[in-house]
Amino acid sequence: MATIDIVKEILSENLDIDAETVTPEATFEGLGIDSLDMVELISEIEDRCEVEFGEPEGLETIEQLCTYIDGLK
């Protein structure tokens, strides 16, 4: 499964965010994702993508997040 689809699934299942709105250009702010949502998203990503998330700076969009995750694999 593509990383963006995993992110869409987590956002939809855990945070009730409509998958249709999760596009590569979408920003976390625009999707209404706050710091706690981000914490939950990261921990779920670690399990589903089998990566250890570090402390990346300046991630603002879904595309930037997916590129970062793919770099960890």
Place this chain on the structure above:
Amino acid sequence: MTDTALGRQEVNDLLVETFNSILRVEQDVLNNRLTESLTIAEIHTIHAVGLHDSSPMNVVAARLGVTLATLTASINKLVSKGFVTRSRSQADRRQVLVSLTAPGRSAYRTHELFHKQLVDAALSVLSPEEEAVFARSLVKVKEFFEEQEKRLVTSERIAK
């Protein structure tokens, strides 16, 4: 009372009040959906387990300065709440390792976030020069408390 003694009494009050305020704010802030079922002590146990570690029980107990029996009781609760998982060491099957689940890592990160936001907010009232002096002073005061803690551990061992 001399001016210095009065000043020190005030510093004592400030230290105690600040410590208590931090604990109250921490308990309040950690009352969110990712950590609401946890006590501060349990959050600190989660922190001692480590974000991505598989740690032996005795190592976690040493990090917290508690006995293995005390830690076992805490870990049992955290396992039943779904924040921690146990496994056997591949190198030594007798050794039990503990690690965080996804909710456990979320709780760990929420706690980290709280401390980062707390320090950022609390220090925002200081100028860069004041912050530097405050940091240097805290390092010295912390060294004193660490020394006291070492003496406490040594005297407890002798008493046993």
